[in-house]
Amino acid sequence: MMDIEHGDFVMPGDVIGVSEQYLPGDWTYEDGGYIKAAIIGNVSANRHEITIIPKTTVPVVLKVDNIVVGQITDIKGQRTMVDVQAFIDSSRELALPYSGAIHVSQVKKGYLEKLTDAFRIGDIVEGKVIKIMGNNIDINTEDPEHGVLKAMCSRCRNFMVPTNNKDILYCEQCNRKEKRKISLNYDY
Secondary structure, X not given: OOOOOOOXXXXXXXXXXXXXOOXXXXXXXEEOOEEEEOOOEEEEEOOOEEEXXXXXXXXXXXXXXXXXXXXEEEEEOXXXXXXXXXXXXXXXXXXXXXXXXEEHXXXXXXXXXXXXXXXXXXXXXXXXXXXXXXXXXXXXXXXXXXXXXXXXXXXXXXXXXXXXXXOEEEOOOOOOEEEOOEOOOOOO
């Protein structure tokens, strides 16, 4: 292993430290006890962590606490599946296609009897990333500004509008009312 110092230029795969000495930071990964560079850049090390300062534009990668927007693709038992399409505060595309899940306990504060009282397939939702496992993420919609941003009536597929009841949407086409976990940012 070569001696790497703070500021040294490295390429992807270069060994930059050992896991006994540093924690892997941004743009690094651990492989067999060695910490390696994930991108082209310069080494930045402090007493506890070693990172890479990128020399090129880097792909957008989600982190915990990012706010994401996606579409509900399935509702099964205790989990709602989300096709994550973007994250707030970035105009660039995501580096990976992310699949998200919202557990029934992460939908809203208080008790939720069934997930279809909060989401329906096709709804556009906004939520906070609370866990990342590869390209799968867990999402939380408990905050008032998180939840359904846009919804269509499950009967006629017309876009629905909010009512005076904070959890009810109304279809002006067929007069149907449906429950949702509605975001303060709902678009109508």
